[in-house]
Structure formats: structure tokens, C-alpha cells
Amino acid sequence: MQGQRYTGLYFQDELGFFENKLRLTLAGRYTYVRQYYGESADEAKRFTPRLGLSYSIHPSASVYAVYDQAFVPQSASGTIENGGKLKPITGNNTEFGIKNEWFDGNLSTTLSVYRILKNNELTTGPNSTPTNPTSIVLGQKKAQGFEFDARGSIGANLSVVANYAYTDSKVNKVTPGVTSVTVGQVMPGFAKHVINGWLNYKLPVKALNGVGVSMGYTGLLNRATDNWGEGQLRLPDYHKVDGGIFWEGRKMRITANAFNIFDKYLFSGSYYNWLSSYYWQTEAPRNYRLTVTYSF
Structure with a gap:
């Protein structure tokens, strides 16, 4: 032990x-x-x-x-x-x-x-x-x-x-x-290039006071699989785009986000020597989330 x-x-x-x-x-x-x-x-x-x-x-x-x-x-x-x-x-x-x-x-x-x-x-x-x-x-x-x-x-x-x-x-x-x-x-198990970004823009329109839009991007480029084998298949580059709209008041914020907007097939995985095969784990397809926050 x-x-x-x-x-x-x-x-x-x-x-x-x-x-x-x-x-x-x-x-x-x-x-x-x-x-x-x-x-x-x-x-x-x-x-x-x-x-x-x-x-x-x-x-x-x-x-x-x-x-x-x-x-x-x-x-x-x-x-x-x-x-x-x-x-x-x-x-x-x-x-x-x-x-x-x-x-x-x-x-x-x-x-x-x-x-x-x-x-x-x-x-x-x-x-x-x-x-x-x-x-x-x-x-x-x-x-x-x-x-x-x-x-x-x-x-x-x-x-x-x-x-x-x-x-x-x-x-x-x-x-x-x-x-x-x-x-x-x-x-193994890392990406040589990692890019993350998120933008929030409040619309400069009085009639839409507090309303804004968001856009995000995640990129993993030149990924290495989680194995020690030479000449094995490398994971393809990873690109994911998210976005949403929000309204923000003095104490409340309501956010509606869409993740993986382009509904890409995104996955991570590796080659297993003992199986002589690959194993992939996929991420969620396009999905949505509504969030309400209130500050007391």
C-alpha cells in the first residue's frame, strides 16, 4: 500500500x-x-x-x-x-x-x-x-x-x-x-496554441437601455493525443463559437447564451495501446442556457 x-x-x-x-x-x-x-x-x-x-x-x-x-x-x-x-x-x-x-x-x-x-x-x-x-x-x-x-x-x-x-x-x-x-x-495531452476570447457590447440605443450582445471563441490548435505512440493520428484543430444576448439593470442581469453555435462535432480523446484503437469523448452539440442573477 x-x-x-x-x-x-x-x-x-x-x-x-x-x-x-x-x-x-x-x-x-x-x-x-x-x-x-x-x-x-x-x-x-x-x-x-x-x-x-x-x-x-x-x-x-x-x-x-x-x-x-x-x-x-x-x-x-x-x-x-x-x-x-x-x-x-x-x-x-x-x-x-x-x-x-x-x-x-x-x-x-x-x-x-x-x-x-x-x-x-x-x-x-x-x-x-x-x-x-x-x-x-x-x-x-x-x-x-x-x-x-x-x-x-x-x-x-x-x-x-x-x-x-x-x-x-x-x-x-x-x-x-x-x-x-x-x-x-x-x-501528450496539450495543445500548442490555445485561444480564448469573449466580447460584451452594450447597444448604445436609449430604447434598448441595458441590452447587449456577447460573442466568444475557443481554439485549440496542433493538439497532441494522450498517448506515447509515434505516428498516431493527431486530434484535429478545435474551434468553438458561443454567443448570446443580455439585459443588465441596476441589480438584475438576464443572460441568454447559445453554445457551440455552428453545431460543430467537437471531441477529445486518445489512442490506447492496449486496445490498439482510439477512444473519443464528444462534447455537447449546440445548446442553450438562460441565466438570471440578482444582487441584493
Whole structure:
């Protein structure tokens, strides 16, 4: 039987310099983990720091940098292949970015680049079955990319929430004894390009005071299936459009939304080695929802 017990201690402090234009964040966590394997147990402990630095280059703009380390207990699904032992995830995250506010602070944007390294992460093994679930311990996974985020209002009538993320995630190192994974192999279960957006527009017509329209889009491009097989069929790109109308009063809001407006056949899935076949799970076709909210 496997199990774990862990305790932690966390601290954080922020220092300001040059009339608080330069801000330094210092944080850290001490974690102790005791992992059980039947009658035996392994212990692990680590101090993980977190450093953050930001500088205001303009009253409405700032640049920042963040570095932190990870030490995360994890649990296995079934047995671990090749006799590996369950260890906490270790690694680090490095991020740089710029934040800016527009239109007197009504709209904020963030552009960031990042790199994440993870060691010892468990993932479902390529030979796993429902009756005999197995996991493998990856040597090291590296995810890197950039992200753009915008949210707020543009003028009096238009509000926006938008996000784009580019992610490249690959196996960086392989644990000795694991032969089903190779260095440079794409990590399964993610999309290289993720796009999300939602617009709300209030109609500037007195007779329709409080009435507006909404439109949303979700895109998942260059998706990887959740398997380790080379040359397997990749999931097609995913495009979903939603929309609706709303009325907003002083305390009440009524929203009527339509999801998957173009009634696309949307699905996620993967290839299962033990079945030698694919399994798809479909999403709902075009559907509707009416929501009424009231603020007391």
C-alpha cells in the first residue's frame, strides 16, 4: 500500500525601493514528506525559494521577473513500471513579462514568456489498462512558451476578456530503465496554441437601455493525443463559437447564451495501446442556457 504524509512552513515578504518603483518579493517554503511503501517508508525534505522582481517603467506599465522552485508530493495510479519509486516533483519556473494599463486603467494587458522544468513527474504508462493501471516516472519535462492576456473595457460599451498561449512541451530527460519514452518526444495531452476570447457590447440605443450582445471563441490548435505512440493520428484543430444576448439593470442581469453555435462535432480523446484503437469523448452539440442573477 502506498501513502504519504507531509508538512510545510511558508513565509513571504515584499520590499520596496526608489519610492516603491522597484519591488522585491522574497518567499520560501520548507516541505517534509514521508512516503510509505507497504511496511517501508522514504523521507524527503527541501527548502524551495521564490523570488520576484518588478519595476514600474511608467505609472501604467511595469516589467517583472519571477523565479521559483517546486517540491510537490504526488500519488500514483496503480503500480509504477520498471520498479520505480514514487518521489515528489521537483523543478523550477522562470518567467519574464510586461504589464500595461490602457484607457485610464480600464483595460489591462500582460505579455509573458516562461520556462517550466519538472522532474520525477508521474504520467500514465503506455501499457496501462483499466484492470492493470500503471504509471511511469519521467526524467524531466520542459514546457516553454509565451502568453498574452487582455481584460477590461474599451470605451463605455465594449468589454473584452482575451487570452492566447503558445506552449512547447517535450521530454527533456528520460529516467534510466524507461524505454517507452525518448528525449525530445512531445508531451501528450496539450495543445500548442490555445485561444480564448469573449466580447460584451452594450447597444448604445436609449430604447434598448441595458441590452447587449456577447460573442466568444475557443481554439485549440496542433493538439497532441494522450498517448506515447509515434505516428498516431493527431486530434484535429478545435474551434468553438458561443454567443448570446443580455439585459443588465441596476441589480438584475438576464443572460441568454447559445453554445457551440455552428453545431460543430467537437471531441477529445486518445489512442490506447492496449486496445490498439482510439477512444473519443464528444462534447455537447449546440445548446442553450438562460441565466438570471440578482444582487441584493
